[in-house]
Amino acid sequence: MKKNKECILYLVIIFTISLSSCGDRQNQTDNLYQSSNPEEFQKIEMKLGNKIYEVSLNYKVNEQSKKERKFVNIRTSHLFNIGSLKDTIFYGATLLITDKSGNIYVLDMLDASVKKFDRNGLFIKKYGRKGRGPGEFMSPFRIDVTDDDKLLVLDPNLNKCELFEGGKIKQFIMSSMPTGACFVDSMSFVTFQMIDPFDYSAIKKYNIVNNSSVECQNLILNNTDLNLGPLAFLNGDIYRIDKNSFLYVPEFMNHFVKYSNEGKIIYARKTIENIKLLSIQRDNPKMASFRLPNEYISSWRAFVVNNKLYNVSYQAMKKKANSRDYVIDVYSLSDGEYLYSFKLLDQEKMMNIYMDKERLYLLKVTMELEVLSYKIDE
Secondary structure (H helix, E strand, O other), rough: OOHHHHHHHHHHHHHHHHHHHHHHHHHHHHOOOOOOOOOOOOOEEEEEEOOOEEEEEEEOOOOOOOOOOOEOOOOEEEEEEOOOOOOOOOOOEEEEOOOOOOEEEEEEOOOOOEEEEOOOOOOOEEEEEEEOOOOEOOOOOOEEEEEOEEEEEEOOOEEEEEEEEEOEEEEEEEEOOOEEEEEEEEEEEEEOOOOOOOOOEEEEEEOOOOOOOEEOOOOOOOOOOOOOOOOOOEEEEEEEEEEEEEEEOOOOOOOOEEEOOOOOOEEEEEEEOOOOOEEEEEEOOOOOOOOOHHOOOOOOOEEEOOOOEEEEEEEEEOOOOOOOOOOOEEOOOOOOOEEEEEEEEEEEOEEEEEOOOEEEEEEEEEOOOEEEEEEEEO
């Protein structure tokens, strides 16, 4: 009997050590691309009038192990279309998302609404209208939806997010005109802003239940000596990965940053693009310019599917007389490693491109949404 007890105790100790080791290995994986040394952090040079400033990001941007694209094939099959210039289903659709059931949510900015369709393209309902009150919008800009059917709509000009849940509407008043928003889980969401990222973090997390908020780890190092106003190079978007993490993808800076649900930076990785780091020059330091040269665009559109980042490359996009070839680069979000790329050939000019686990959605400038099934030969 004593030997049996000793054996059980021994197994418990071994199991506990094993769990501890697994946790250590996970921490080592999460910290693989992190650095706490500011000397290794990415720097952005800004010239304002005759003065030159150096702005430091709050993380190290790690290189990709691969230097060239590896192309694979994508096979698509047309399913159906929604809308066109010949009808009034969409007035000014700009982006879309889908939920776990395959329902389609299209943000119609000109109509100041979100339109929901089932997975077969049949209209279900409309959220929002023009106005300034609860459930009303002037310029809805971003949307997201949870697995339990909560819909989030961001309106930067009104400095608010509206949460639609069942027949109820909850309003969250913001500051600094956030331009990005996404859920991190069913109880919280994050917003992104670049108006005053020195005094306030560019990314803030909101609790839906108690309406509280906390600042996430900032994208840049705070420097009280600088007051540069909006930082255009931060412009980008944020995307939910899973209940434990979310992603920041800047438009210009040729990398992406993975955050934990707690708001801590896990890693930053460069994209496969070979783009020189931008520098900012303003002749008048009092003028805020959001325009940067197109040659610095590294992310035209992006979306997350199955723990992978799909980044639509502006640099690799081939513009033809009446069509375009779109190149989409794919990265593992476990460690940020580049995996492969594929092309959407001879497509009409797009407002947005989106994918979920089963389907490809092409939102065209003609206000027509084409839905296709797809298979990637990985």
